[in-house]
Amino acid sequence: MNKCERCGSNKVKVTLKMEEINIDLCTNCYDEFMSEEIEVDLEQLVETFSLKNYQGISRTFYVERRICPMGIYLEAVENIELRYDSNHAFLDM
Numbered sequence: 083m084n085k086c087e088r089c090g091s092n093k094v095k096v097t098l099k100m101e102e103i104n105i106d107l108c109t110n111c112y113d114e115f116m117s118e119e120i121e122v123d124l125e126q127l128v129e130t131f132s133l134k135n136y137q138g139i140s141r142t143f144y145v146e147r148r149i150c151p152m153g154i155y156l157e158a159v160e161n162i163e164l165r166y167d168s169n170h171a172f173l174d175m
């Protein structure tokens with residue numbers, strides 16, 4: 083399994099292909115790398131949030147962010163047994 087080349091995390095999500103080298107990064111290190119490259123200051127991201135559905139059942143979502151030159155991609159993923167839902171948005175910068 084590849085490790086993030088900045089922090090050593092096992093959660094590599096992105097491989098940057100740059101000329102003759104590949105760089106494996108986790109989501110957080112990728113965001114830091116991209117914010118440095120395109121000179122955008124990032125605010126701290128809410129990592130999880132919970133809300134109640136129409137039946138009053140609390141549902142918790144995990145938020146991931148990925149920065150690209152065109153904007154910021156946000157994805158909220160609910161990870162529960164036997165079901166996997168996700169919602170995503172693409173925000174202009």
Ligand SMILES: [Zn+2]
Nearest residue numbers: 086089108111
């Ligand atoms: Zn990392």
